[in-house]
Amino acid sequence: MKERVRFAACALMLLAGLAVRPSAAQEPRLVIGAVYVGSVNDYGYNRSFHDALTQVARDLPDVKLLEAENVPESAEAESVMEGLVQQGAKLVIPTSFGYKDAARKVAKRHRDVAFEFAGDGEPESNFGVFFGQTQRAMYPMGVAAGKLTKTNKLGFVIGIPIGYSLGNVNAFQMGAASVNPKVQTIVVVTGGWADKAKEAAAANALLDQGCDVISMHVDSPATIIRTAEERGAMSIGFQSIEARALAPKGWITGLGFNWAPFFTETAKKVIAGRFRGEAIYQGLGQMVVVAPFGDSVPADVRAAVTKSAEDVRKGFNPFTGPLKDNRGGLALPPGASVGVDQMGSMNWYVEGVVGKVR
Amino acid sequence: MTTPLLLGLLAGAILSGTSLLYATLGETIVERSGIVNLGLEGLLLVGASVGFAVAAISGNPWLGLVAAAAAGALVNLVFGWLVVTRKSNQLAGGLAMMFFGFGASALIGAPHVGAVIRGLPKWRPAWLADVSWVQTTTLFKYDVLTWIAVPVAVLVWWVLFRTRWGLGLRAVGENPNAAFASGRDPAVFQYQALCLGGVLGGLGGAHLSLSLTGTWAEYMTAGRGFIAIALVIFSKWDPLRVIVGTLVFGGAEALELQLQARGSLMSPFLLEMFPYLLTIAVLLAWGGSRRLAAPASLGRTFYGSS
Numbered sequence: 001m002k003e004r005v006r007f008a009a010c011a012l013m014l015l016a017g018l019a020v021r022p023s024a025a026q027e028p029r030l031v032i033g034a035v036y037v038g039s040v041n042d043y044g045y046n047r048s049f050h051d052a053l054t055q056v057a058r059d060l061p062d063v064k065l066l067e068a069e070n071v072p073e074s075a076e077a078e079s080v081m082e083g084l085v086q087q088g089a090k091l092v093i094p095t096s097f098g099y100k101d102a103a104r105k106v107a108k109r110h111r112d113v114a115f116e117f118a119g120d121g122e123p124e125s126n127f128g129v130f131f132g133q134t135q136r137a138m139y140p141m142g143v144a145a146g147k148l149t150k151t152n153k154l155g156f157v158i159g160i161p162i163g164y165s166l167g168n169v170n171a172f173q174m175g176a177a178s179v180n181p182k183v184q185t186i187v188v189v190t191g192g193w194a195d196k197a198k199e200a201a202a203a204n205a206l207l208d209q210g211c212d213v214i215s216m217h218v219d220s221p222a223t224i225i226r227t228a229e230e231r232g233a234m235s236i237g238f239q240s241i242e243a244r245a246l247a248p249k250g251w252i253t254g255l256g257f258n259w260a261p262f263f264t265e266t267a268k269k270v271i272a273g274r275f276r277g278e279a280i281y282q283g284l285g286q287m288v289v290v291a292p293f294g295d296s297v298p299a300d301v302r303a304a305v306t307k308s309a310e311d312v313r314k315g316f317n318p319f320t321g322p323l324k325d326n327r328g329g330l331a332l333p334p335g336a337s338v339g340v341d342q343m344g345s346m347n348w349y350v351e352g353v354v355g356k357v358r
Numbered sequence: 359m360t361t362p363l364l365l366g367l368l369a370g371a372i373l374s375g376t377s378l379l380y381a382t383l384g385e386t387i388v389e390r391s392g393i394v395n396l397g398l399e400g401l402l403l404v405g406a407s408v409g410f411a412v413a414a415i416s417g418n419p420w421l422g423l424v425a426a427a428a429a430g431a432l433v434n435l436v437f438g439w440l441v442v443t444r445k446s447n448q449l450a451g452g453l454a455m456m457f458f459g460f461g462a463s464a465l466i467g468a469p470h471v472g473a474v475i476r477g478l479p480k481w482r483p484a485w486l487a488d489v490s491w492v493q494t495t496t497l498f499k500y501d502v503l504t505w506i507a508v509p510v511a512v513l514v515w516w517v518l519f520r521t522r523w524g525l526g527l528r529a530v531g532e533n534p535n536a537a538f539a540s541g542r543d544p545a546v547f548q549y550q551a552l553c554l555g556g557v558l559g560g561l562g563g564a565h566l567s568l569s570l571t572g573t574w575a576e577y578m579t580a581g582r583g584f585i586a587i588a589l590v591i592f593s594k595w596d597p598l599r600v601i602v603g604t605l606v607f608g609g610a611e612a613l614e615l616q617l618q619a620r621g622s623l624m625s626p627f628l629l630e631m632f633p634y635l636l637t638i639a640v641l642l643a644w645g646g647s648r649r650l651a652a653p654a655s656l657g658r659t660f661y662g663s664s
Binding site: 038039041042043047069070155161186187188189190191192194195196197198199200201202204205206208209210211220222223226227230231245246354355356358 | 361365366369370373374377464468470471472473474477494495496566570571572573575576578579580582611612615616618619620621623624625626627630
């Protein structure tokens, strides 16, 4: 598989070279190089970055965008980023968590190139880190699901039970329980971020057990949303708001990323020579947005979700004690809370979630 | 409105088992002719991507299905040229074809990632549609590939064990020299077997992309080609046992997900291992004469009778 990727990377560099050279007479003011772990048409995570950067390249004059898709989280990533820099990129955006080491190495070699890494860690002068915080934003999604479910069973498919996924599930259940005390969220783990056939089987298993609203934390929500739609169930999307096209009947709403304002700001800073690496984490209303509602969602549900999203945007933190975990223990004592920086180490399910962490 | 565990298992087993069944039947025919095709994973991927691409371009899932079958046959004919005509090593050739399949399917599928296709239509007989325990599951609401899966397996068995052509094919797999001496050209039989196996493998891959998920993603087979190769051994190269084998493996995957959906308090990590633990357990329990069941010349190159 590496051969293929290397071939793709070479082809990309060649194409990029061909694309940039003829216009050398009129140098672009900024070349942005983006590295994606998947395809930009995934109705999910990668598409959210592609859409945002395309918009930046369109809105700002003389900004060019170079994109490398399907780049694995290995040493290949380093050579692809190096290639982007050779093609003149002055702002490189490694969009996958696993590019961390490769990105830092390339950034050390090219201090004149700005990096914005979608992940965590310490920022450096030419290396910024950023991410959208989805966990609290899942609370209003739960409100929507809790109001619309008839069976009081919500299904949630997750790839791998990392802290961020558990946070999404927990906020979802808490939001649902805030409007519907009888509601449960049933979790099914598939064991990978992109095993499509298993995602379909997982969604089917949840629907077999009477869940009538399905949400997910996997790379691309497409398969799960399609499966729910086919069986007449409702769905709440994740990663990209465009996924609503897959479920004309059952789409309720969903969370997506909106990186465009952040990237526009960053690109302007790089052009002006004012870039400094920072750690920037933004939640609902900034990097994270609520998708449009499906046509069948009634007005009172829309109002409740909008109100709840507004609360989160103003700083409401659902991860505030006292909170019980789903084994009857006290997960969070009164007064304690989980901040966005601790979300990655969450290791419990809140009361009302049906599932086991490990 | 919850589904009893057994029904859920059966429904899940049939859904995940369908593509496995076609892939395993295809490999069974090929191995009966004395050829091991380790490239099955790549073959499935080519079937899945070609089927999806053609369905996305033409808007017609049936065309996708036909194209997937043709592409599968083509891939296996290339493999045949390598190992039958050029007489190269089957294991190395198979692995090469697997990597070829990874690359080719990624290339073919890339422009269509995220395309919204009309999947294969599914039917449920009217008299079953009103049964309450059927309604809560996917049972009996299948596309054509699932409906004809068992008949196809029986047909393959009949062709292999009840026709002259099948006899010739098995003779080639057991002893190509004897088959050659009796006037049968092993190469012809092996090409025919590869062609049939390619059609079945292509259909198996297409079932994943055109019906089960309705999406294409790189490496979406996630190891199912290798499971199918194991299932051939598990089923002792017998198409009728292949039905049982795919249901057992599909059922094990279904069990993992159904147990979670029912709120079982088993560790999800333990459940994930379950299909593979079960495969090992059944292989042990059903052990014994597997070496005798294998075609005697499996994996050996026929250099001509001299």
